[in-house]
Amino acid sequence: MMPVDRIGMTDTISAPDTRSTWRAELRGILMLALAVIGFHSLIARPFYIASGSMMPELLTGDRLVVSKYPYGWSYASVSFDVLPALRGRLFGRLPTRGDIVILTPPDPARRSETLIKRVIGLPGDTVQMVRGRLWLNGRPVATEDRGLQRIVDNGNAPCPGEVTDGICRVHMMRETLPNGASYTTMDLGQSRLDDTVAYRVPAGHIYVMGDNRDNSADSRVATDEGGLGGAVPVESIGGRAEFATFSLNGNATWNPLGWLAGFRWDRTGDSLRPVIRS
Template sequence: MASEGGFFSAVWETIKTIFWALLIAGIFRTIFFQPFWIPSGSMKDTLLIGDFLFVNKMTYGYSYASCPSVRLQRFGINIDAQDICGFLDGDNTRILGGEPERGDVVVFRHPATGQDYIKRLVGLPGDTVQMIDGVLQINGAPVELEDDGVFVETYERQGPEGRPPRCENGAVGPGADCEKSRQIETLPGGTSHHILNIGTYRGADDTGVFHVPEGHYFMMGDNRDNSLDSRFPVTAGGVGFVPYENLIGRADRIMFSSAGRSMLFFWTWRSDRYFKAIE
C-alpha cells in the first residue's frame, strides 16, 4: 500500500507542477510578452517568414485583446480572447495605456476576424494617408525615399503556408532569383526602415485619401505590393482602421529565425537574425 500511495502522490505532484507551470506561462503571456511567429511575407525585408519574436505588451498597456486566444484546431479548441476578457471590450480604451508612435511595428487583433496581424503603424489619429504612384503621403506630403538596391530571394514555396514570393523581374522558375526594388522610407518624426516594391504591380499604389479617425490607426506592410492592410477595407480582406483597444503590443527584436517549412529543420535556421533589433 505504501508504494501505491507513493505512486499517486508522485502523480499528484506532477499534475500540480504542470498546473502551476501553465498558470505562470499564461500570466507571463497575458501581462508581459506574447510569442509571435511570422507566417507571411507582408513585412519583408524587415521581417521574414519564419522569424520568431516576442511582442512587448507593456508598451501600450492592456485591453481585452491582451488576453491570449487559444486555437488548437486539431483538438477542436478555439477559445478567443474576447471569450476570456470580453468584459473589457467596447469603450476603445486601455488600462495603463501608452500611446503608440509612428513607425512602430505592431501586433494587433484584426477588427473583424480576431486573428493576430503584424504591420507598421504609419498613420496616427487625425492624419490623412494616401498612396500616389507608389509613394506614401502623410498629411498631404510625400515621405522621404532613398533607393537601396535590390532585395533578392529564391523563388520557392516559403513557410508553413507554402506560398511563393512575388517578383519584380517577371515570371521566374523554381530556384531562380526573385527580385524586388528596395528603398529606405523615412516617416515624419524620423523613423527609417526598408520597404519593398514591385514596379509593375499597381494593386494599391494609387488610393483615395484616408482620414484616420480618433482612437484608430493606419497600418501598412513594408512589402508594399504584398500586404492586405489598412489600404483595404475588412470587406475586401484588409484590416481597415485599427482601434486603439485592438493593439496587442510592439515587436522590438527577433529572437529566432528559420527559413524552412518547420523549425525542426535545423539546416534552415538563420543564425544571422537571432536577437536582431526590429527597425
C-alpha cells in the same frame, strides 16, 4: 522509580493521504499554467511569421518576441480569446509611428486572427498613397530608391522579384517618417494599392500598413477583401515586435535534425525597432 509498563502501547504510522498529494500537484500545475498565461498576456510572447506581408523586414518562418506592456493592456493583450472586445486600454499609450505591432482585427468574425503590421498614422493624421509613394498630412514622406536588392534565402515562398544567377532581387525603397523612423519597403511594381484616397485617422485609432506594400491586407484594403477597412481601434493592439529569436526557411521540415540546414543564422537577434534618423 517504577518502570513504565508499555504493554499494549503501539506506535502508529499514518499512511500518506494520496488525495492531498494529488491536490498539491494539481495546484502546482495550475499555478504554473497561470504564471505562463500571465507572462504571455502581460509581459511578452513568442510570435511566428506565417506570411510575406512584412517583407523585407520579416520573412515567413521568422520567430519573434513581442512585448505586451509598451502601450498598456487591452482585451487583445490576452494570449487567449477569452475577453469581450472592451473599449480602452489599461495604462494606455499610443504607439510611435514606425513601430511594428501585432493586432486583432476589430471584425468579431476574425477574433481568432493576429496580424502584424507597421504603424503609419496616428489619430488626426491624414494618410494617402500617391503613385506608390506614401503621403502623410499632405506631404510626401522622405523616400530613397534603393534599386534592386538581394532577398535572403526564402524557401517558404517563390521569389517576388527577379531571379538572376539563382539570386532573388527585389526593388526596395527606404522610407523615413517625420519622427525620423526609417525602414525598408518592397516595391513590386504597379498595383491597385499604389493610389488611395486621403484618409483621416479617427481619434483612438491607428493606421497600419505592411512593408510589402503591393501585397498586404492592411488599412488600405476593404474588410470584404480580407483587409482592415481603414484605421483600427487602439484597443486592437496586442503588443510591439521587439526582436527575432531565430528563423527557419521553407527547406526545414518537422524533423529537428534537418533544422540546421534551414536555419537563417544572420537573422538571429535582429532588432525590429525602426532606425531613428536625425
